[in-house]
Amino acid sequence: MSAAEVTFAKIHKSFGGAVAVRELDLAIRAGEFISLLGPSGCGKTTSLRMLAGLEFPTSGTISIGGRVVNDIAPGKRDVAMVFQSYALYPHMTVGENIAYPLKKQGLARAEREAQVRRIAEMLKLEALLTRKPRQLSGGQQQRVALGRALVRSPKVFLLDEPLSNLDAKLRAHMRAELIELHRSLGRTFVYVTHDQLEAMTMSDRIAVMEGGELRQFAPPREVYDRPANLFVAGFIGTPPMNILHGNFADGRFHHPAMTIPFRPAGTPTKVALGVRPEDVLLGQGPHRAIVRVVEPTGHETIVMLDAGGSPLTARASAESGLRAGEVVPFDLRPDRLHLFDATTTLRLDAREEVTP
Incomplete structure (x- = not known):
């Protein structure tokens, strides 16, 4: 059984008077790994639940294949969904949990056992098949x-923050x-997360959501290098992008x-x-700033x-020797600057390259 494309067309979802998802248009290619990324309450889990059939859209259409x-x-x-809480049956063994969808389909016991062995080998669970979830x-x-x-061999896998309960090492x-x-x-694969590292490392494309609306849908590198608006710019990146508000006059940004x-x-x-x-290039350039906080992280200093x-946040070498209170010169890489309309928050692309 092959993968399937997924399409959200003008999907709107309200709970009473509260809008959870607004006019969502999303075309996911067959076999693609996409992440729905955003803060709590942005509509990403509601979108996934509508795709799963656990919620119904107020308007618009959802298509699979x-x-x-x-x-x-x-x-x-x-489709098959993996929940944040795992939702395992506590009274069943590992083998019985895996086999349960096949049992509901009416497959013979021998065939169920063969499928469970196949999946257990794939996920390195062979030694755990007789254990109960509480023993794991x-x-x-x-x-x-x-x-x-x-084990169901679905066309589409839906994953709702499945790694959020794990420690950092196990998540990696x-x-x-x-x-x-x-x-x-x-x-x-359609994957919901609030963790940008998960989205950036695993996804073919990322759908960044805010307030129930799609803000950008693009490959991870494009989302990082060319954020579509101020929300995406400030949400993606650790530490996030610096945003400096100012005025534009006489062909110059004034701050x-x-x-x-x-x-x-x-x-x-x-x-x-x-x-x-x-x-942000420290130790050189025509501008001046006061060091407020120095955070050594081992391989570098924030x-x-x-x-x-x-x-203004900058990355420096671990041996920078900077101290709070000192005044340092700095410059900005001219080919790596981003300009946004402060009113609409949208990226301004119609510009020539910045001159040093």
């Missing part, structure tokens, strides 16, 4: 939940497992700490300049500055 599924029961949509670690329970989804391990699993199966030449077409007066911490009354 070209078939509109708005009125199709969850069990007949050819969080990572093992997560793999059992995946196994129960895999399971990210690698999921990447390999997606590669080997070739099925469509109390700096004046930078730009040549955009039709630039509004009120603008915001975005710059990643790695593109430096928080005051630049003309605005906070």
Whole structure:
């Protein structure tokens, strides 16, 4: 059974008077791994639940493999969902949990056992088949939940923050497992997370959501390098992008700490300049800032500055020797600056390259 494309067309979802998802248009290619990324309450889990059939859209259509599924029961949509809580049956063994969907389908016992052995081998669960969920670690329970989804061989896998209950080391391990699993199966994966690292490392494309609306849908590198608006710019990246508010006049961005030449077409007066911490060059340049906080992380130092009354974060080497209170010169990489309309918050692309 092959993967399937998934389409959200003008999907709107309200709970009473509260809008959870607004006019969502999303076309997911067959076999693609996409992440719905955003803060709590942005509509990502509601979108996933509508795709699963656990919620119904107020308006719009959802299609799987070209078939509109708005009125199709969850069990007949050819999707499988892995929940944040794993939702394992506590009274069943690992083997019984994995086999349960096949039992509901009426498969013979011998065939169920063969399928369970296949999945257990794939997920390295062979030695755990007779255990109960309470006897398993969080990572093992997560793999059992995946196994129960895999055994159905669905066209689309839906994963709702499945790694959020794991510690940092195990999350990193399971990210690698999921990447390999997606590669080997070739099925469509729709993954919900608030963790940008998960989205950036695993996804073919990321759908960034805010307030029930889609803000950008693009490959991870594009979301990072060319954020579509101020929300995406500030949400993606650790530490996030610096946003400096100022005015545009006479072909220049004016801020109390700096004046930078730009040549955009039709630039509004009120603008915001975005710059990643790695593109703030400390120890050189015409601008000055006061060091407020120095955070050594081992391989580098995160430096928080005051630049003309605005906070500015930079990355420095572990041996930078910077101290709070000192004044340091800095510059900004001219080819790595981003300009946004402060009123609409949208990216301003119609500009020439910045001149140093």
